[in-house]
């Protein structure tokens with residue numbers, strides 16, 4: 001049996017392809033926004049003597065903030081000493 005059989009594109013194939021293209025565009029836009037926000041948050045932190053740590057292990061809804069040797073979650077208030 002030949003390996004590469006070309007099936008004619010159905011209307012559904014074209015719809016799926018268009019959806020994938022649209023999703024890819026949305027994903028790229030979101031990645032770019034995420035990058036901008038991340039840089040802005042890090043710059044804000046630097047200006048205020050705070051650095052951004054790993055995601056909160058307690059609620060996972062925010063990154064931990066690090067200030068004066070203490071880590072805390074701005075969302076749930078979970079604290080950890082470093």
Ligand SMILES: [Zn+2]
Pocket residue numbers: 056057058059060061062073074075076077078
């Ligand atoms: Zn938290």
